[in-house]
Amino acid sequence: MERLSREFFMLPLEEKERYPMAPGGIQGYGHAFVFSEDQKLDWCNMLALGVSPAFIRQPMLWPTTPAAFTDTLERYSAEVRALCHRLLEHIAETLGLAPGTFAGMFGDAVQAVRMNFYPPCPRPDLVLGLSAHSDGSAVTVLQQDAGRAGLQVLRDGAWVPVHPVPHALVVNLGDSLEVLTNGRYKSVEHRAVTNGEQDRLSIVTFYAPAYDVELGPLPELVADGEPCRYRRFKHGEYSRHYVTSKLEGKKTLDFAKIN
Numbered sequence: 001m002e003r004l005s006r007e008f009f010m011l012p013l014e015e016k017e018r019y020p021m022a023p024g025g026i027q028g029y030g031h032a033f034v035f036s037e038d039q040k041l042d043w044c045n046m047l048a049l050g051v052s053p054a055f056i057r058q059p060m061l062w063p064t065t066p067a068a069f070t071d072t073l074e075r076y077s078a079e080v081r082a083l084c085h086r087l088l089e090h091i092a093e094t095l096g097l098a099p100g101t102f103a104g105m106f107g108d109a110v111q112a113v114r115m116n117f118y119p120p121c122p123r124p125d126l127v128l129g130l131s132a133h134s135d136g137s138a139v140t141v142l143q144q145d146a147g148r149a150g151l152q153v154l155r156d157g158a159w160v161p162v163h164p165v166p167h168a169l170v171v172n173l174g175d176s177l178e179v180l181t182n183g184r185y186k187s188v189e190h191r192a193v194t195n196g197e198q199d200r201l202s203i204v205t206f207y208a209p210a211y212d213v214e215l216g217p218l219p220e221l222v223a224d225g226e227p228c229r230y231r232r233f234k235h236g237e238y239s240r241h242y243v244t245s246k247l248e249g250k251k252t253l254d255f256a257k258i259n
């Protein structure tokens, strides 16, 4: 998948623009989270694709070159989906819940993939690869080039690099899981920095409940006397809010917070 994604990004621009991300759109090749003419853009080209359920797919945006791209993405996504299931089972267990709790409530879960390609940047001090944000997903599975650092997570107020480990995946928790667990698990704030010499590729799968699933803290996870920290809303509402907001740390989660 990594090789084919790189091959895609190496295609001439005209070729990649056959799969354009529409202004305000979230799928296709281009720049997501662009809301104004004078906004400073992140130093990143993206190919974002809805994978499942079938109705979120936009087959016209799935590249036909390289030829093996679609089949490989299909197989890759099936494996990552199985991994997300397993992760959520284990996460449920850590919370004292039955392993199938999340699978049961997520319905026909939403799975989307984003390939981020960061070209070498002449002034890494001036621009970010991807601005600080948390993912809206429940869990995110991220694959990055061996030897090419760029991802950083915010821990205790400081940015900590996540060094790529060969053949290892990074798992990030997203906002949906923070809401469902009433904040016992926190979504991680992260960003990508640019690099003066090397380009970098990341392949990121977002796994989240179906859009019509109502999110809110699971009653089992709100202890007696503990405040309910997030309100109830449909995941689709949050998703719309998320994709129409600037990437600005964990600000999008204010949508859900009860103050």
Ligand SMILES: O=C(O)CCC(=O)C(=O)O
Pocket: 114, 116, 130, 135, 142, 144, 150, 151, 190, 191, 192, 201, 202, 204
């Ligand atoms: O490139 C990275 O490591 C970060 C990507 C990311 O956070 C995202 O696509 O949501």
Ligand SMILES: [Fe+2]
Pocket: 133, 134, 135, 190
């Ligand atoms: Fe992210």
